[in-house]
Amino acid sequence: MKYTILPGIVRTEVCGETMLVACGSARGKAPYARTLNETAAFLWKQLELGRDEAAIIAALTEEYGIDGQTARAAYSSFAQKLKESGYLLEE
Amino acid sequence: MISPLCFSIMEISVRLGGVPLMLSCAHNEYMLMYMPFACCDMPLARVGVSAAEVERLLPLYEEGSTAPYVEHMELCTRACDALLPFERAIFHGVAFIWRGQAWLLTALSGTGKTTHYIQWKRQYGSEISIINGDKPVLDFSDEGISVHPSPWRGKENMGSMRSAPLGGIIMLKQGQENAMRRVEPKEAVAELFMQFLFTRSTPLDVRRVCALEERLLQTVPVWQLVNRGDEASARLCHDTLAKEMYNA
Missing domain, CATH: 3.40.50.300 (P-loop containing nucleotide triphosphate hydrolases)
Structure with missing residues (x-):
């Protein structure tokens, strides 16, 4: 499964917190703003790089030293939540 | 400071947080709210909302909201946009x-x-x-x-x-x-x-x-x-x- 970022979503940082903001054409399609925890921010940056699921899970495994199954579950949960809230589109 | 233009657009130069802005209004219902902020300084930015935009946004407001009210409220967010480069x-x-x-x-x-x-x-x-x-x-x-x-x-x-x-x-x-x-x-x-x-x-x-x-x-x-x-x-x-x- 490949996800893309809804056009108009801006990733930004305030006081070390990563935040997504719905800007321009994304207004009204995704929540105004939400923060991401460290792992979610890492995964979001992978999506920004245009990586597919396999590459993202591999990167997550390497970054956090976790097994593939755990990484897959974490990515799946992250992507599902952000898709449901409108930040991600399923290709 | 208030100059009626063609199509009954009124303009008023106001000072917000020390920054002079020109507000353009198609409706005059809220002009009294802007008057205390009127100034004679050269505005650093111009702020307005088109009639088409007011019409498009009207259904998003609380039932019973009027076009003058929508214009007044939308001028606020646009004024904020105009103030951001000046750190306001x-x-x-x-x-x-x-x-x-x-x-x-x-x-x-x-x-x-x-x-x-x-x-x-x-x-x-x-x-x-x-x-x-x-x-x-x-x-x-x-x-x-x-x-x-x-x-x-x-x-x-x-x-x-x-x-x-x-x-x-x-x-x-x-x-x-x-x-x-x-x-x-x-x-x-x-x-x-x-x-x-x-x-x-x-x-x-x-x-x-x-x-x-x-x-x-x-x-x-x-x-x-x-x-x-x-x-x-x-x-x-x-x-x-x-x-x-x-x-x-």
């Missing part, structure tokens, strides 16, 4: 002066900001004075952050022409019990960001607001006040601020 922003909250400093009560609409302010006014009326009841202007200068009035004064039309340096921010939440605590800047990031009243039209404006919010959170303390909207909640807020800020 319009912020959603009640701003009042207490002990020489400005205090911001902020929350989602309908949470009880005005009710809380009224509770303060009832009990500490001689100690406080209003700056703006809904959408004050924040000025981020090298000397610090100051709070200024604006023509957008909320449903209760509370406001004055006073300004003061910002002392702190209180984020209100409704609850069954009154409780007040300091919050870490990280905890307040998303909630406070959403109180900056800009249009979010461009990524550049988003980054400008983030930069201002970072300064805000690094400069002033923030509290969360869970409250019942009663007299005791205002006493708790007053006494907490007095103790933590003034050792009183």
Whole structure:
């Protein structure tokens, strides 16, 4: 499964917190703003790089030293939540 | 300062947080709100809302809202966009002066900001004075952050022409019990960001607001006040601020 970022979503940082903001054409399609925890921010940056699921899970495994199954579950949960809230589109 | 143009567009040059802006209005119902801010300085930016845009946005407003009201409200977010390059922003909250400093009560609409302010006014009326009841202007200068009035004064039309340096921010939440605590800047990031009243039209404006919010959170303390909207909640807020800020 490949996800893309809804056009108009801006990733930004305030006081070390990563935040997504719905800007321009994304207004009204995704929540105004939400923060991401460290792992979610890492995964979001992978999506920004245009990586597919396999590459993202591999990167997550390497970054956090976790097994593939755990990484897959974490990515799946992250992507599902952000898709449901409108930040991600399923290709 | 007010010049009728073709198609009955009126323009008024106003000073908001020290920055002169030209407001263009198709409706004159709210012109009296802008008059106290009128100035003769060369405007640094022009702000207006087209009739088509007002018509498009009208259904998004509360039932019964009129085109003049929508124009008035939309001018606010567009004025904020225009102020951002000058390190000013319009912020959603009640701003009042207490002990020489400005205090911001902020929350989602309908949470009880005005009710809380009224509770303060009832009990500490001689100690406080209003700056703006809904959408004050924040000025981020090298000397610090100051709070200024604006023509957008909320449903209760509370406001004055006073300004003061910002002392702190209180984020209100409704609850069954009154409780007040300091919050870490990280905890307040998303909630406070959403109180900056800009249009979010461009990524550049988003980054400008983030930069201002970072300064805000690094400069002033923030509290969360869970409250019942009663007299005791205002006493708790007053006494907490007095103790933590003034050792009183």
